[in-house]
Amino acid sequence: MAEAATRRRGDTRERIQEVALERFTANGYDQTSLREIAEDLGVTKAALYYHFKSKEEILDGLLASVAQQVDDLVAWMREEPPTHKRRIEMIRRLGDITRGAGGGVLQCVQQNEVALANMGRTTELVHHMKQQLWDAALPADAPLEDKLSMRMAVMAVLISSKPDSDLGGTATERAAAAQVVAARLVP
Secondary structure (H helix, E strand, O other): OHHHHHHHHHHHHHHHHHHHHHHHHHHOOOOOOHHHHHHHHOOOHHHHHHHOOOHHHHHHHHHHHHHHHHHHHHHHHHOOOOOHHHHHHHHHHHHHHHHOHHHHHHHHHHHOHHHHOOOHHHHHHHHHHHHHHHHHHOOOOOOHHHHHHHHHHHHHHHHHOOOOOOOOOOHHHHHHHHHHHHHHHOO
């Protein structure tokens, strides 16, 4: 019985995060209220408060999920020496993250950069994720050109996932193009 209640609570938290993410991306983080999220879910604001006390707490939970995926990718990368083949696979896996649920979170963060700039922890976490990927991909003594190339490869994948991109093409086309560009850049 307790296990079922815990699962339902987890399902409810996930549903709240899903609805909030849709709102944050469509309307903007600043323009979304907890009341609107509660209304979208068909619950009271008090019921929403039971799970999350603020929008920031909801966003932190979403980012924690993506951070875990990136941490897992970094751990995988560090299991063996960072060869060119392994770096290419890292970029492919990062592409998978950006096209999955994590991509929605990253898109939301990119789309709401200005609003989230005041949330130091959020900005720091996103920067930390990128730094971890860059550091895992190359040895510390790698040449400057290689470090720059690797950073640009990671950023190509992240930039391609940005919604309403002026690059054109569909999200799938941009993701495929990012993989081609990143592969050219990976040292």
